[in-house]
Amino acid sequence: MDWQTYTALGVVAITLAIFVHSLFFKKKSKTSCGHNCGCGSNKKP
Amino acid sequence: MSENPSIIALVGNPNSGKSTLFNALTGKNQKVGNYAGVTVEVKSGETYTPHGKKLQVLDLPGCYSLRADSGSPDEQIALNALTGKLEDLAKPDLVVCVVDASNLERHLQLVLQVIELGLPCVLALNMVDVAEKSGLRLDPAKISEELGIPVVPMQANASKGIIELKQALRFPFPHASEVSWLSKTGDIDTNRRAFIASLCELAARRPDSHQRNFTDKLDSILLHPFLGWVAFLAIMFTLFWAIFSFASIPMDYIDVSLGSFGAWVESLMPEGDLRSLLVNGVIGGVGGVLVFLPQILLLFFFIGLLESSGYMARGAFLMDHVMAKAGLSGKAFLPLFGSYACAIPGIMATRTIDSAKERLVTIFVAPWMSCSARLPVYFLIIPLLLHEKEGTWKQALVLFGIYTVGTLSAFIVARILRGKLGPDKVVTHFMLELPPYRKPQWSYIFRHVLDRGWSFVRKAGTIILGLSILLWALENYPKSDSKDSAEVLAHSALGRIGNVIEPVFKPLGFDGRTGTAILTTFAAREVLVSSLAIIFNVEEADDDVKTRSLIRAKMQTAKWPDGRPLFTPLSLISLLVFFIYALQCLPTTAVVARESGSWKWAAGQFAFMSGFAYLASLLVFQIGSLMGF
Numbered sequence: 001m002d003w004q005t006y007t008a009l010g011v012v013a014i015t016l017a018i019f020v021h022s023l024f025f026k027k028k029s030k031t032s033c034g035h036n037c038g039c040g041s042n043k044k045p
Numbered sequence: 046m047s048e049n050p051s052i053i054a055l056v057g058n059p060n061s062g063k064s065t066l067f068n069a070l071t072g073k074n075q076k077v078g079n080y081a082g083v084t085v086e087v088k089s090g091e092t093y094t095p096h097g098k099k100l101q102v103l104d105l106p107g108c109y110s111l112r113a114d115s116g117s118p119d120e121q122i123a124l125n126a127l128t129g130k131l132e133d134l135a136k137p138d139l140v141v142c143v144v145d146a147s148n149l150e151r152h153l154q155l156v157l158q159v160i161e162l163g164l165p166c167v168l169a170l171n172m173v174d175v176a177e178k179s180g181l182r183l184d185p186a187k188i189s190e191e192l193g194i195p196v197v198p199m200q201a202n203a204s205k206g207i208i209e210l211k212q213a214l215r216f217p218f219p220h221a222s223e224v225s226w227l228s229k230t231g232d233i234d235t236n237r238r239a240f241i242a243s244l245c246e247l248a249a250r251r252p253d254s255h256q257r258n259f260t261d262k263l264d265s266i267l268l269h270p271f272l273g274w275v276a277f278l279a280i281m282f283t284l285f286w287a288i289f290s291f292a293s294i295p296m297d298y299i300d301v302s303l304g305s306f307g308a309w310v311e312s313l314m315p316e317g318d319l320r321s322l323l324v325n326g327v328i329g330g331v332g333g334v335l336v337f338l339p340q341i342l343l344l345f346f347f348i349g350l351l352e353s354s355g356y357m358a359r360g361a362f363l364m365d366h367v368m369a370k371a372g373l374s375g376k377a378f379l380p381l382f383g384s385y386a387c388a389i390p391g392i393m394a395t396r397t398i399d400s401a402k403e404r405l406v407t408i409f410v411a412p413w414m415s416c417s418a419r420l421p422v423y424f425l426i427i428p429l430l431l432h433e434k435e436g437t438w439k440q441a442l443v444l445f446g447i448y449t450v451g452t453l454s455a456f457i458v459a460r461i462l463r464g465k466l467g468p469d470k471v472v473t474h475f476m477l478e479l480p481p482y483r484k485p486q487w488s489y490i491f492r493h494v495l496d497r498g499w500s501f502v503r504k505a506g507t508i509i510l511g512l513s514i515l516l517w518a519l520e521n522y523p524k525s526d527s528k529d530s531a532e533v534l535a536h537s538a539l540g541r542i543g544n545v546i547e548p549v550f551k552p553l554g555f556d557g558r559t560g561t562a563i564l565t566t567f568a569a570r571e572v573l574v575s576s577l578a579i580i581f582n583v584e585e586a587d588d589d590v591k592t593r594s595l596i597r598a599k600m601q602t603a604k605w606p607d608g609r610p611l612f613t614p615l616s617l618i619s620l621l622v623f624f625i626y627a628l629q630c631l632p633t634t635a636v637v638a639r640e641s642g643s644w645k646w647a648a649g650q651f652a653f654m655s656g657f658a659y660l661a662s663l664l665v666f667q668i669g670s671l672m673g674f
Contacts, residue, residue, distance in 0.1 A: 002317060002318075003319075004314075004315075004317030004318045004319035004320065005317065005318040005319075007318075007319045008317075008318035008319045008321070008322045009318075011319075011322060011514060012322075012514055012515065012517075012518040015511045015514045015515060016515065018511065019511055019515070
C-alpha cells in the first residue's frame with residue numbers, strides 16, 4: 001500500500017466515523033426535537 | 046433596569062409584509078413571503094429606538110390565528126413565542142402586529158387574538174399605499190381608539206413609517222385598555238367578527254364597495270372556471286419549460302467545468318487511490334449533484350415570482366378541488382409541483398400545510414413526482430426501448446406517460462394513506478388569502494433564491510460529500526490487481542453484494558451487473574448512467590448524449606451466460622418502472638426525517654417505496670414474460 005491508499009482509507013474512516021457519530025450520538029435538547037426548527041419546549045402543550 | 050434588551054415580536058398573517066418590516070428594522074435579509082419553503086423558525090435581529098435603546102426583534106412565522114389546538118407549526122411556534130414557552134426565548138415585552146391595510150377584515154382576526162393574550166401591542170398598518178389605491182379610506186386614529194392600542198400607518202417596502210413605528214415603541218408599554226368583544230356573551234369567533242365588521246365600517250370605508258379594482262378584473266380571468274384553468278396550465282407549462290430549457294445552459298457549463306477540474310486534479314497527482322477518491326468520488330459525486338443547482342435556483346425563482354406577484358394563492362385555490370380527490374388540500378399542490386424539479390425543496394415546502402396528517406401524506410408521496418434527477422436515466426433507457434436516437438416525439442410521449450404514472454400513483458397512495466391516518470383531531474379548513482396582485486419585489490426574490498441555493502450547496506458539501514466518499518470506498522475496496530474497471534467493480538464490496546443479490550434482481554429481468562448498478566443508485570439515482578458506463582467498459586465522453594449513446598450500444602449487445610440478450614423491451618420497461626417508484630436519493634430521506642421529525646417515518650417511506658418499486662417491476666416482468674413478450 002502506498003501513501004495515497006493510506007490517505008484515502010483515512011478519509012473514508014473519518015467520513016464513516018462522522019456519519020456514525022451524527023446518526024447515533026448526536027445530542028439533542030430534552031425539550032425540543034433537536035433540529036433547530038424553533039419548535040421549542042412545548043410542542044404538545 | 047435590566048441590561049437585557051427589550052424584546053419586540055412581529056406577528057402577522059402571511060403576505061402582510063412582516064418580513065419586509067423585519068428587514069427594514071434590523072437591516073437583515075430575511076426572505077419575504079410565506080407561501081412555500083419559508084423557514085418555520087423564529088428569526089431574530091436587533092434595532093434601536095430613536096433614544097438609542099437596544100431592542101431584540103423577533104420575526105415570528107406568518108399565521109392566521111393563534112389557536113392552542115392548531116396542527117400548524119406556524120401557529121404553534123407563534124403562540125409559544127408570544128406566551129414565553131419557546132426554549133431560550135423570553136416572553137416578548139411588546140408585540141407589533143403587522144396587517145395589510147387593504148385587507149383589514151381578514152388580518153384583524155389575529156390582532157384581536159394577540160390583544161386577548163394581554164400583551165402590550167402596536168398595530169403596524171402596512172401597505173397603506175395599496176389600500177389607498179384600492180379606494181379604501183382609512184382612519185388610523187379611529188382604529189387606534191376602537192382597539193385601544195397605538196396604530197402606525199406605514200409602507201414597509203419603501204421604509205415609510207419606520208421612524209414613526211420606532212417612536213411608538215416605548216417601554217414600559219401599557220396594555221390594551223379594554224377588550225370589548227370578550228365581554229359580550231356568545232361565541233368568541235362571532236363576537237370578534239362582529240367587532241371587526243363594525244370597526245371596518247367606521248375606520249376602513251370603501252366609497253364604492255362595488256367598484257372593481259385591477260385585482261378584481263384580473264381575477265375575473267385568472268379564477269374563471271374555464272379561462273382560469275387555461276391560464277393556469279399555460280403558466281405552469283411555461284414555468285416547466287423554462288426550468289428545463291434555461292437550466293440546461295448553466296448545467297452544461299457546470300458539467301464541463303467539473304470535468305475540466307477533475308482532469309486538472311488528475312494531471313497534478315500520480316495514479317493512485319487518493320487521486321481516484323478525489324476525482325471519481327469527491328468531484329464526480331458532489332459534482333453529479335451540484336449540476337442540478339441551476340434547476341433548483343430557477344424553481345425557487347419562479348416560486349418567488351408567483352408568490353410575490355400574488356398568483357400562487359390563485360393556483361392553490363384552483364387546484365384545491367383536484368387535490369381533494371387525493372385527500373389533500375390546495376396547499377399540497379405547490380410542494381408536489383415543486384417535487385417535479387427536486388423532491389427536497391418540495392418536501393420543505395410542505396411546512397405551510399396546516400394539517401399535520403396532510404403534511405405527512407404529502408411528504409410521503411412527494412418523491413413519486415418524477416424529479417429531474419430521474420431524467421438522465423429516462424434519457425438513457427427510452428431511446429433503447431424504442432430503438433431510436435434521442436429526442437423524438439415518441440420518446441416525449443413515453444416520458445409524459447412516465448410522469449403521469451408517477452403522479453397518478455402518488456395521488457392514489459395519498460388518498461389511501463389519508464384515509465388510513467383518519468381525520469385530524471382538530472378540523473383544519475383550507476383558508477387561503479387571495480392577496481392583491483403586486484409588482485414582484487425583485488431584491489427579495491433574489492435573496493430567497495440565493496438562500497435556497499446556498500442551503501443546497503451546503504448539503505452537497507456535507508451529506509452528499511460523505512455519501513460519495515463511502516460509495517467510492519464500496520466500489521474500490523477490496524482492491525483487485527486487474528486494470529479492467531469492470532473487473533475491479535466485480536471484485537469490490539459493491540460488486541460482491543451485486544453477485545449475492547443477483548437472485549433478488551433476476552425475477553425483475555436484471556442480472557448481477559444491472560443489480561450492482563442499481564445498488565449504486567440508492568444514494569442518488571442519476572448515478573446509474575456512470576455505473577453502467579463502468580460496468581460495460583464505456584469510456585465516458587465529454588458530451589452526455591454521446592456517453593449515453595455509447596452505453597446503449599454496449600447494453601444492446603450485452604447477453605446472459607446462455608446467450609440471450611440481457612436487455613429486452615420487457616426488461617427495459619421493468620427497469621423504468623423500478624426507477625419511477627424507487628426512492629433512490631439519500632438526501633431526500635435525510636430531509637424527510639428532518640421535516641417529519643422522525644427517522645422511522647423516513648425509513649418507512651424508503652422501505653415502502655423500494656418494496657413497491659420491486660413489486661411493480663416484478664409484476665411487469667413476470668406478467669409480460671407469461672404473455673410472451
